[in-house]
Amino acid sequence: MIRRRERDGQRAGAGQQADGEEELRFVDRTGSRERAGRQIRLVDMARRLPRLVRRSVVLAWATDRWAAAGLLACQVLSGAMQAMGLLAVSGTLAALLRGGEVYARLWSAWPSLALLAGAAAVRAGLGITVSWLSSRLGPQMSREAELALLEAVMEVELAAYNAPGFNHRKEAADRGAEVAQDLVGEGQDLIASLASLIAGAAVLTAVHPLLLPLLVLASLPQAVAQVGAARVRYLARLRSNGDLRLLSILRWHVCDARTADQVRAGTMADFLAGRYRRTTGRINRADRRAADTGARMSLAGSVCGGVASVVVWAAVVWLLATGRLSVGHAGTAVFALQAVGTALRGLVAGGARIMRTGLYMDDWSTFLEEAGGYRMRRGTVVPAAPREIVVRDVVFRYEEAAVDAVAGVSFTLRRGEVVALVGYNGSGKTTLANLLCGLYLPTSGSVTWDGVPTDALDPRAMWSQVALVPQEYAHWPLTARENITLGRTTGEGDSAIHAACARSGADEVVAELRSGLDTVLARDWLGGQELSGGQWQRIALTRAFYRPAGLVVLDEPTAALDPLGEHRIFAGLWELAATRAVVLITHRLTNVAVADRILVLDKGGVVQHGTFAELLDRPGLFRTLWEYQHDRGDGTPSAGHAGSPAPRQRTVPGRTATP
Numbered sequence: 090m091i092r093r094r095e096r097d098g099q100r101a102g103a104g105q106q107a108d109g110e111e112e113l114r115f116v117d118r119t120g121s122r123e124r125a126g127r128q129i130r131l132v133d134m135a136r137r138l139p140r141l142v143r144r145s146v147v148l149a150w151a152t153d154r155w156a157a158a159g160l161l162a163c164q165v166l167s168g169a170m171q172a173m174g175l176l177a178v179s180g181t182l183a184a185l186l187r188g189g190e191v192y193a194r195l196w197s198a199w200p201s202l203a204l205l206a207g208a209a210a211v212r213a214g215l216g217i218t219v220s221w222l223s224s225r226l227g228p229q230m231s232r233e234a235e236l237a238l239l240e241a242v243m244e245v246e247l248a249a250y251n252a253p254g255f256n257h258r259k260e261a262a263d264r265g266a267e268v269a270q271d272l273v274g275e276g277q278d279l280i281a282s283l284a285s286l287i288a289g290a291a292v293l294t295a296v297h298p299l300l301l302p303l304l305v306l307a308s309l310p311q312a313v314a315q316v317g318a319a320r321v322r323y324l325a326r327l328r329s330n331g332d333l334r335l336l337s338i339l340r341w342h343v344c345d346a347r348t349a350d351q352v353r354a355g356t357m358a359d360f361l362a363g364r365y366r367r368t369t370g371r372i373n374r375a376d377r378r379a380a381d382t383g384a385r386m387s388l389a390g391s392v393c394g395g396v397a398s399v400v401v402w403a404a405v406v407w408l409l410a411t412g413r414l415s416v417g418h419a420g421t422a423v424f425a426l427q428a429v430g431t432a433l434r435g436l437v438a439g440g441a442r443i444m445r446t447g448l449y450m451d452d453w454s455t456f457l458e459e460a461g462g463y464r465m466r467r468g469t470v471v472p473a474a475p476r477e478i479v480v481r482d483v484v485f486r487y488e489e490a491a492v493d494a495v496a497g498v499s500f501t502l503r504r505g506e507v508v509a510l511v512g513y514n515g516s517g518k519t520t521l522a523n524l525l526c527g528l529y530l531p532t533s534g535s536v537t538w539d540g541v542p543t544d545a546l547d548p549r550a551m552w553s554q555v556a557l558v559p560q561e562y563a564h565w566p567l568t569a570r571e572n573i574t575l576g577r578t579t580g581e582g583d584s585a586i587h588a589a590c591a592r593s594g595a596d597e598v599v600a601e602l603r604s605g606l607d608t609v610l611a612r613d614w615l616g617g618q619e620l621s622g623g624q625w626q627r628i629a630l631t632r633a634f635y636r637p638a639g640l641v642v643l644d645e646p647t648a649a650l651d652p653l654g655e656h657r658i659f660a661g662l663w664e665l666a667a668t669r670a671v672v673l674i675t676h677r678l679t680n681v682a683v684a685d686r687i688l689v690l691d692k693g694g695v696v697q698h699g700t701f702a703e704l705l706d707r708p709g710l711f712r713t714l715w716e717y718q719h720d721r722g723d724g725t726p727s728a729g730h731a732g733s734p735a736p737r738q739r740t741v742p743g744r745t746a747t748p
């Protein structure tokens with residue numbers, strides 16, 4: 090019956106609301122984790138526990154070896170103290186129950202009493218030490234795990250972000266890093282329970298060998314129930330992962346300053362709250378189902394455990410009645426039975442918890458090992474600024490896409506050239522630029538930098554030769570200086586930054602900043618300042634002017650600029666291209682007049698190429714696009730559109746007629 094409920098829970102979490110309404114849900118591939126979660130059983134747990142405890146010790150050791158060693162020593166000592174305490178109980182009872190005068194009995198019992206008090210005091214002290222060391226070690230372990238995850242994420246191929254499976258694995262790993270700190274407490278509880286169990290079991294066996302096996306058998310029903318409840322809770326959480334992700338994204342969009350105006354002006358509050366409420370409703374239903382099932386399992390386990398305990402106590406009474414056990418030993422057995430019972434329950438409950446944490450940690454460590462399956466495995470050739478980038482028959486298809494984003498493109502880009510990419514939305518311009526930069530690797534065909542394919546180049550060395558200003562550039566919450574240098578400084582200091590600002594038009598922006606280049610470009614920070622969209626774009630463009638890179642890619646570089654700002658950028662483009670290869674992507678066709686060559690893309694392929702004048706002269710997609718933009722009502726294209734930069738006259742040495 091319990092199994093059937095677990096299966097029902099899975100169906101309900103798979104994408105359909107209880108009221109039958111279909112709703113947008115994240116792709117959430119929990120297949121392998123689901124299988125792992127279903128394996129949480131007593132036998133698997135017993136098999137995996139040593140490995141999990143070892144992992145917790147190794148992680149703790151790597152984080153802070155003194156704290157880890159201290160914790161282990163405390164637990165071993167605590168177990169020894171427990172055994173000593175139980176022996177002292179036995180000694181005390183034996184002395185007190187012996188015949189004779191009461192003062193004499195008390196006198197003979199006092200060494201055991203003193204030992205009992207001493208052991209209790211030492212255990213209390215050890216408990217405080219354990220909690221002190223654990224609270225120092227736990228958060229550190231999570232931070233170390235987070236850092237390792239960040240480092241792994243920065244080492245993956247950019248293409249990974251287009252794969253739903255990768256994002257899911259990354260989030261599962263994130264949860265693993267978050268719970269890494271629980272491993273300390275859980276590992277400690279487990280070691281403590283084990284130490285108590287060994288101590289209690291030794292004493293119990295010494296009292297009578299029948300008692301320990303009986304107690305273990307009596308504890309089994311509760312153990313099975315607890316592990317079952319842990320499995321149900323883990324699986325419920327796993328199946329709610331997609332919804333939990335949706336909630337965190339909704340929260341971010343509702344609270345973020347950049348979307349706050351649209352939430353209000355778009356009167357989206359009720360819509361977003363409704364979506365949030367429905368999602369939490371689904372999670373709550375799954376949680377409630379798991380809690381109910383877990384409680385039913387625990388109840389069944391407790392009832393069976395209760396009946397089994399009666400058998401154990403009956404055995405003690407029988408041993409006492411038949412003279413197989415002295416009264417003193419029977420008293421010791423009572424304490425030892427309680428101690429061992431508590432330790433066994435602790436062992437199982439702690440085991441179930443650490444098993445669950447272990448599954449999350451598995452997600453984390455698997456991610457680190459494989460970087461979500463997308464670790465960069467490129468070559469080691471260190472390139473100089475490229476003289477020639479050759480694109481040959483390049484095809485690129487995004488993971489799980491039905492069609493190619495770039496379909497059989499060939500052309501050559503040379504140092505000193507400005508090549509413009511134009512075309513409809515979604516025609517593959519940005520993807521092609523990312524292929525030139527080696528951010529993506531071709532599905533087939535090749536992109537070579539001076540004869541070396543991009544997958545054979547050392548990626549960091551290659552990207553140090555790339556200055557990319559994407560359509561959506563980052564607004565780093567850093568100083569203006571750091572926002573321009575991106576952490577890469579030259580020997581020239583601020584003078585190089587000011588020179589780049591002068592070329593991009595950001596000099597006016599920096600001049601108005603409260604602390605100049607030291608101003609943090611985010612209002613949230615003390616003394617920070619926020620910029621307008623166009624001011625941010627000038628800062629982003631300055632990055633390209635500042636960076637000593639051989640390839641510059643500008644994707645819609647002036648979309649937010651005023652006409653003066655735009656004029657400055659395009660007037661400075663030839664100067665920028667003097668020592669570099671420049672790729673320009675823009676929908677404002679008047680601006681592509683500055684390019685030496687224009688490639689017109691449609692559905693991922695190059696359908697036209699040529700100079701600005703050549704393309705305007707011929708019928709084709711470029712002229713159609715031009716007419717859409719500049720049609721003056723009489724159907725004639727306005728080739729001499731006022732304000733458009735003069736077509737570039739300079740020729741590039743070695744330029745070929747082919748694209």
Ligand SMILES: Nc1ncnc2c1ncn2[C@@H]1O[C@H](COP(=O)(O)OP(=O)(O)OP(=O)(O)O)[C@@H](O)[C@H]1O
Nearest residue numbers: 251487490494512513514515516517518519520521
């Ligand atoms: N991350 C992605 N995952 C899957 N498909 C993508 C991704 N990015 C782009 N695409 C698809 O690839 C195709 C080319 O997109 P690309 O961004 O290169 O076009 P573009 O010409 O730069 O468009 P725009 O002019 O709108 O910027 C489109 O069909 C798009 O849907």
